[in-house]
Every structure is written in structure tokens, then in C-alpha cells.
Amino acid sequence: MRRPTIALLAAALILASASPARAATTWVVAADGSGNYTTIQAALAVAKSGDTISVKAGTYRGQVSIPASKSGVTIKGATGTATDIVITGNTPQGSGGASGSATVLNLAANTTITGVTIANTYGSGIQALALYAGGDRQVYRNVRLLGYQDTFLSWGGTGSKQVRQYVYKSYIEGAVDFIYGNGALVIDSSTIRSLDRGSSNNGYITAAATNASNPYGILITRSTLSSPAAAQTVALGRCWHAGGATDAIGQVLVRDSALGGHIRQAGAWQDMSGFSWKTCRFTEYNNSGAGATQGTSDRPQMSASTAANYTSQKYLAGADGWNPVQ
Template sequence: MRRRTFLGMSSGLGIVATGMVSTPAVAGGRRPDAIVATDGSGDHSGIQAAVDAAPAAAGVPYVIGVRPGTYLGQVVIPATKPNLELRGLGRRPDQVVIADDRANGTPKPGGGTWGTSGSASVTVDGAGFKATNLTFANLFDEAAHPEITGRQAVAVLTRADRLVFEKVRFLANQDTLYVNSSAAGVIARVYLRDCYVEGDVDFIFGRATAVFDRCRIHSLDRGSTPNGYVTAPSTDITNPHGLLFHRCRFTSDAPAGTVFLGRPWHPSQDPNAIGQTVIRESWIGAHIPEVAWTAFGTWPWEEARFAEYRNFGPGAIVSDNRPQLTAEQAASTTVEAFLSGSDGWNPARC
């Protein structure tokens, strides 16, 4: 049975151990407008109740402070609730856990199954959403449910624009973080800084423009070969910006050479989903093989937009099978270039 480990510490379901630097209880920003606490000492005892009570169409941020505890149940941030912030009030991200435990193939009440999108513990459709200093998890137990073959179990699904995650952990196995948009060809930007993402198969995927800045990307050892795939981008051909990893660390306890950096996902065999993953100035562990990218079904990786630039570490091999950006290309493949859009958005300055 697979167990999640974090910085050498067994964390069971991954909701206790953390390697992040402690953060003040109310670090940065305005005071919370509402408090969630499991013991009833706040304004709400559940996350969804706090979201439901937040003002609609808010033009300024509305901060929901979450006291330490584990909050179970699906959470949906609707499009009618923009500019919400979930702020963990513990000293570390592991002290506030927001989680659910359903998978793609989990039966729904009334018939059918949840599907990949429906499995998400947290779904974000509200633009301008921010999360800081907490953990999102999907606790679906694959070993306990051998009868469920659809094991995609999403911790967070995003479909909105101008989202920020800072000092946040994302925990699951297959399909942990689904960065998507409301429709093909629609731009949805996500900025993640100092975050931790773990999983095994396609655990960072979708068509959004998502920048991972100084994050740790951890591949679980699922005891097979291949051991998994880090990314599965489905970037629309009209979008020049897909997934960017800047100064990140790619780690794993899996054997050397058993995990691929990515494969190109074409949802419903969409030929216009020309996925992009760019990894630059990042440390890559030995779990990544010399041929770091692979096909997804009949779709060859060579036709996707995969590239690296000035990576280092035992898995950062420069060869004909590892496309590299030129210095000129790298100059325009930056955090700011990916996120700025037509409105000049630059959350990295904050």
C-alpha cells in the first residue's frame, strides 16, 4: 500500500507532516471578514457555509479565516463569489486541511459516478480567488476500493482567472491539481508560489495558464513502472502560455528513471490541445529518466510544447530527447510574460 511521505517523514494521508517554513497566524493582508472553526467558536463551522454567506459580486477581497482543524466535504467557490480568500490561521499549512474523498468512479446518489471534475474536493469558479497557508486534499483510498477503476481523485479544480495560491499544499494520487478554464480557448491564469504538490499520475494537468514559482513537486512511488507522470497539459493551440515551473524542486522516493515529466493530454481527442509544459532553473531528481517526456495514447510528445532551460540536479539531462529553450526564447518565457495578459496582472510583485 502506498504511503505519502514528506521530507522523509511518513505522513499517512499527508495531512500532518510538512516541510514548509512556519508562517504567522494572520500573516499579511487585511483582517478576516469571517472566521471558520470546527469547535463552533467562529462565525461558521464549515467552509462551504462561509462561502455561501460571503457577499456576491464583491469588488474587494473578502477574507475567510480558517482556524486549525480538518474540514471534510466538497467546497465550491461559484462564479458569483469573486475575490474570496481562504486564509489558514495556523502556524503551518498542515494545520488547516480542507478535504473530501470521492473519485471519478465513486457512485453518486441517484445513479452514475462523479467523474473527474465532479471528484474535486474544492472547485474554484470565482475569479480573483486566493488561498494561503493551508492544505487541500483528496483522501480517496485506492487500496480500500479495488472495485473502483476510475481512480482520478482531484484535490482542487480551478476554472477561473487571476487565482493565487501561496504556501498551499495539494495532496492526492492521480489528478491532484486540475488547472482548467471555463471553455477551450478561454484564458484562465493561476499563480502558485511556495506551494507543495504531490501525486503520481498526471497530477498537474489541464489547459489553464499556471505558473509554479519556487514550488516543490513531489512524485509518489506507486510501485510500478512507469511510476507516473508529473504533468498532462491540454493547452489550447490559441494560448501561447500553458504550465510554467520556475525555480521549483522535482522530488520523489520512486526509483531512478521511473517518472516522466509529462505527456500531452488531448481531451476527447481534441487536435487543438497542444499542451505546453516549460521547466526552467529548477532542480530535478533522479526519478526523471533521460527521455523525460512520453506519448499519451496515440499522441506523441514531440508534437507538444515541452521544453526546459538551465535545470540542474541528477535528473536534469541535456540531450536530443530533452528540448531546451534558447536564451532568446527564455527571455520571453518568464513568470511575468505568462501571467500579464492584456490587463498587466503581476501577482509575483505582491
């Protein structure tokens, strides 16, 4: 038998390496059986990086878990109207922890979720997450996040490791610590609605646990803070030292946003678990509306020169220059 020459072997290797890349696939999910799958989880099982899961109108019950191995996947509501596609659960945080209660548990990097509602309907009394965002470079556009306590968690694990998420033109609802965690989280051009608990204390919007070594935590920008609650009964946030960690020096900036009259003048930032809010990095800049500061001493304002370094792009750039900002 004649042996192949080195030139022939080299040519074969070139042809193999020149084979076309795998084309991205769109998987259709429909609760009524008219798609490829009836559940989002089933579509995730086959999806690969670059694929899109297009979800038809309907209600999808039970947890959707996106593992770290599913980097680069997009979940997209087929109609473009977030209220048409509802992913819902009612699990409280118990022995399964925050991840076990989350209606959507997203641990994958480079994922995008658009045009859906994510809800945890458990209600008051205990933490019950709608979304646990635990992967880096995640984008959420035109989503509705509904819960009561701990609606939306951005979490990169203990220590200084940090994940980044960008939320754009979305709606987030809750009452207690409903935007929280230690990630670099930007909420841009969105509506943040505090529920009415019928109390003189109608809760807290944020609970940041930013590691002391990270300059950026939670940024709320170009957004609207609204509520049916009584005037001056909702706090902008409190200082969460997760697990009692003394290096969890939360960072929150609310800037260029319209604040409703429900926001407290005095006590807009609150202590938590024995830690003073003054140990954290809480500031505002260039806000408007009835809830904007009227000169109260415990509403720290960021200077214009400092605010130039606290933009959405700065929060999300990291070491790789990521910029999903619109």
C-alpha cells in the same frame, strides 16, 4: 406641500453617492464551534468580494465549492501553517466528472487561498482531484495539494479561453498526471513530489492540454522536483488531447528548477492516447540536479533568448497585465 428644488435633489444624490463603501469582513471558521461558522461552505454563503474567510486549525471534510459569483474572496489558514488546516475528501471522478470529485472546486476569479492543505485521499485507480481551479486570476500561496491521479486541474473550458493561476511556495503531490489542464498556470518556488508506485513507470507529473492558439500553458519555475521513487522512473509529462481535441497542443516549460534523479533521461516526455509528445510544446531551461538532462536527444532545451519571453510574468499577464509574481 412645497416641492423640493432641483438643487436639493442634486444635493441628496451627491450625499447618497458619497456614502462610504462597504467595509471588508473577516469570517471565522472553526470546526470546534468557536468561530462564526463550523464549515467553510457556510462562510462562503455570506462572503462578498473583498472578504476573508479565516479558517482555524482543524480538519474540514467534504467538498468546498466556490462559485463564480464569489469573486474576490480570500480563504486563509489562521495559523499560517498549512498542515494545521486540512480540507479533505475522498471522492473519485465518476458521473459527477472532475468537478464532482474535487475537494475544492474554485470557479471564482480574483480569489486567494493561503495556508491550508487540500487533499483527496481516494488513492489509485481513477482520477480524484484535490483542486479544480476554474477561475481567472487565482492565487495559491503556502498551500499543500495532496492526491494521487489528477491532483490539480487548471481548466478554462473548451476552446481558446484560458484561466490564469499563480502557485507560490507550495507543495504538490501525486503520481499520475497530477498537474494538468489548459490554463496558464505558474508553479513558482514550490516542491513537486512524485509518489512511488513501486514500478519501472512511476507516473507523469504534468498533462497539458493547452489550446494551440495560446502560447503559454504550464510553467514550473524555481522549484524542486523530488520523489522516493527509483531513479529514472518518472516522466515530466505527457501530451493530453482532452476529448481527443487535435488543437490541444500542450505547452510545458520546466526552468530554473532542481530535478531529482527520479526524472527519466530517455522518455522524460511521453505519448498519450495515440498522440505523440512531439506534437506538443515541451521544453526545459537551466535546470540542475541529478534529473536534469545529460544530453538526451528527447529532452528539448529552450534557448536563452527564447526563455526571456517565457517568464512567470509573461505567462500570467494576459490582456490586463496581471502580475501577482513574488
